[in-house]
Amino acid sequence: MSVQERKERERAARERLIVATARELAEQQGWDSVTTRRLAERIEYSQPVLYSHFRGKREIIGAVALGGAAEMAAALRAATSAADGPRTRVVALARTYLDFAERNPAVYDAMFRLDGGLAFAAEDTPEPLKDAFAALLESLGEVAGEGVHPSLFTEVFWAALHGLATLTRAGRLPAAEAERRVELLVDRLAVI
Amino acid sequence: MSVQERKERERAARERLIVATARELAEQQGWDSVTTRRLAERIEYSQPVLYSHFRGKREIIGAVALGGAAEMAAALRAATSAADGPRTRVVALARTYLDFAERNPAVYDAMFRLDGGLAFAAEDTPEPLKDAFAALLESLGEVAGEGVHPSLFTEVFWAALHGLATLTRAGRLPAAEAERRVELLVDRLAVI
DNA sequence: CTCACTTGTCTAGCGATGCTAGGATCGAAT
DNA sequence: ATTCGATCCTAGCATCGCTAGACAAGTGAG
Numbered sequence: 001m002s003v004q005e006r007k008e009r010e011r012a013a014r015e016r017l018i019v020a021t022a023r024e025l026a027e028q029q030g031w032d033s034v035t036t037r038r039l040a041e042r043i044e045y046s047q048p049v050l051y052s053h054f055r056g057k058r059e060i061i062g063a064v065a066l067g068g069a070a071e072m073a074a075a076l077r078a079a080t081s082a083a084d085g086p087r088t089r090v091v092a093l094a095r096t097y098l099d100f101a102e103r104n105p106a107v108y109d110a111m112f113r114l115d116g117g118l119a120f121a122a123e124d125t126p127e128p129l130k131d132a133f134a135a136l137l138e139s140l141g142e143v144a145g146e147g148v149h150p151s152l153f154t155e156v157f158w159a160a161l162h163g164l165a166t167l168t169r170a171g172r173l174p175a176a177e178a179e180r181r182v183e184l185l186v187d188r189l190a191v192i
Numbered sequence: 193m194s195v196q197e198r199k200e201r202e203r204a205a206r207e208r209l210i211v212a213t214a215r216e217l218a219e220q221q222g223w224d225s226v227t228t229r230r231l232a233e234r235i236e237y238s239q240p241v242l243y244s245h246f247r248g249k250r251e252i253i254g255a256v257a258l259g260g261a262a263e264m265a266a267a268l269r270a271a272t273s274a275a276d277g278p279r280t281r282v283v284a285l286a287r288t289y290l291d292f293a294e295r296n297p298a299v300y301d302a303m304f305r306l307d308g309g310l311a312f313a314a315e316d317t318p319e320p321l322k323d324a325f326a327a328l329l330e331s332l333g334e335v336a337g338e339g340v341h342p343s344l345f346t347e348v349f350w351a352a353l354h355g356l357a358t359l360t361r362a363g364r365l366p367a368a369e370a371e372r373r374v375e376l377l378v379d380r381l382a383v384i
Numbered sequence: 385c386t387c388a389c390t391t392g393t394c395t396a397g398c399g400a401t402g403c404t405a406g407g408a409t410c411g412a413a414t
Numbered sequence: 415a416t417t418c419g420a421t422c423c424t425a426g427c428a429t430c431g432c433t434a435g436a437c438a439a440g441t442g443a444g
Contacts, residue, residue: 163355
């Protein structure tokens with residue numbers, strides 16, 4: 001049995017290597033440059049090996065997205081737990097979210113812009129995604145205001161953050177005033 | 193001279209045909225299905241003809257985006273001018289924006305999600321794009337509130353709409369409560 | 385220790401993509 | 415009518431995601 005266990009360990013390690021390498025390559029040169037050939041070469045295996053771990057490129061993107069969701073959830077919780085007072089917490093949350101999107105553009109794209117074949121807002125939504133939304137909900141729910149469902153409020157706030165993140169990075173919004181936009185968003189949307 | 197003028201007319205007509213066909217094909221089957229071969233076949237010319245009008249596929253997407261921006265600006269102005277009172281106007285604006293995104297997903301993608309090689313928030317931003325932002329500004333500027341720059345407010349409101357539009361369409365947000373999200377967004381962000 | 389066999393990996397190749405070079409054909413001006 | 419330039423198409427390149435089938439390595443039985 002020990003032999004089989006060792007093989008499974010090595011196989012799992014290689015799978016992590018694939019995902020990590022895809023992420024690294026995407027951050028360095030963009031997702032367009034993440035081709036199955038280049039990825040295979042970087043992990044020092046041939047192309048078909050990738051397909052013994054994932055159905056295709058989409059699933060690799062999905063795997064990067066899941067890892068990113070877990071990482072983002074942790075970052076959000078770390079930032080909000082270090083802040084006291086609802087307003088401070090929400091500002092910290094917003095900054096951390098936008099900061100994550102800016103520092104990890106490829107991962108952010110995998111999560112929300114590209115098709116990673118993941119289910120959202122559904123029964124079979126993977127746990128890391130639900131948890132990332134839960135992390136948002138924890139801090140945003142307390143500033144939803146009277147008679148507004150916390151989930152609905154979180155969705156709207158999240159959408160606003162997502163819009164700011166994507167439009168800013170695509171050059172649709174000037175990067176200069178980013179901080180003032182966050183202030184405005186929090187002051188208006190959140191009920192303190 | 194008349195011969196040359198006729199040729200230029202025909203050439204311009206063919207360029208419009210290319211853009212219209214690309215848009216149609218994208219709306220029918222998605223941008224992934226808009227290949228240069230399929231597009232060429234639909235306009236009943238060979239592939240290289242496309243490259244005598246546009247540098248490449250990117251520029252074709254950009255052309256679709258410009259047309260879409262003009263159309264969206266018109267739709268926004270039509271909706272807001274038919275409404276009286278700031279709040280009614282802003283609600284109409286938001287609904288029209290999201291409606292446009294939902295009814296013309298491919299065009300919306302060309303404008304804001306795909307790379308059409310267009311400059312934004314810069315000197316050389318094409319006129320239709322500036323005008324679409326201006327259409328937003330016209331209605332949103334009047335509800336920015338004291339001490340908030342109309343442009344900044346418009347950017348934030350627009351980002352929120354963009355987030356709602358993209359996340360909803362990608363299945364990240366349940367479509368059911370779309371209307372309530374709009375209500376919440378307007379009630380909180382706009383100062384009436 | 386040897387040998388069949390399973391398991392794992394690689395080479396080679398398919399169809400499709402964006403884009404381009406070079407030849408053919410058509411029409412305009414003399 | 416003939417030359418000549420503009421216009422368009424055929425054919426092809428490199429690259430993409432993905433897969434079939436050959437091959438080698440390691441496994442367990444005798």
